[in-house]
Amino acid sequence: MKVIVGAAIVRGRSLLAQQRAYPREVAGLWELPGGRVEPGESEVDALRRECREELGVEVAVGARVGPDVPLRAGLVLRVFAASLTDERARPEALDHKALRWLDEAGLDSVQWLPADLELLPDLRLLLR
Numbered sequence: 001m002k003v004i005v006g007a008a009i010v011r012g013r014s015l016l017a018q019q020r021a022y023p024r025e026v027a028g029l030w031e032l033p034g035g036r037v038e039p040g041e042s043e044v045d046a047l048r049r050e051c052r053e054e055l056g057v058e059v060a061v062g063a064r065v066g067p068d069v070p071l072r073a074g075l076v077l078r079v080f081a082a083s084l085t086d087e088r089a090r091p092e093a094l095d096h097k098a099l100r101w102l103d104e105a106g107l108d109s110v111q112w113l114p115a116d117l118e119l120l121p122d123l124r125l126l127l128r
């Protein structure tokens with residue numbers, strides 16, 4: 001089973017979401033920072049690496065959030081709670097169209113990838 005890890009980065013009462021720039025089929029849709037776990041890499045290390053690559057920030061990775069969401073045969077999305085190591089750090093959209101800090105009401109204001117949509121109830125609980 002291969003795993004795509006996603007980071008639910010919460011600061012105060014907001015969650016960081018990013019808007020995909022590519023590929024065309026999903027460009028414009030929103031997701032959590034993250035990506036593929038590389039061979040020999042732990043899931044936590046993969047999340048830390050992806051947050052560095054995509055956002056230019058260091059994160060501390062916490063507990064699992066919600067269930068594994070199947071993406072396709074042999075591949076799941078697995079989300080972990082995370083926080084910025086330095087609360088004042090400014091994440092940048094290094095590989096994406098845009099970033100947004102969403103509060104609880106804001107969670108419904110962007111068009112999420114289908115797998116992320118399934119996790120919204122669990123993500124919402126992080127912002128209560």
Ligand SMILES: Nc1nc2c([nH]c(=O)n2[C@H]2C[C@H](O)[C@@H](COP(=O)(O)OP(=O)(O)OP(=O)(O)O)O2)c(=O)[nH]1
Binds near residue numbers: 004005033037113116
């Ligand atoms: N990062 C991320 N990927 C997600 C989420 N939800 C979701 O369905 N995906 C899917 C989209 C992609 O098919 C796959 C992750 O692809 P990616 O392009 O971000 O991964 P990566 O950085 O390892 O990319 P690559 O090197 O394989 O091109 O997982 C999410 O919340 N975050």
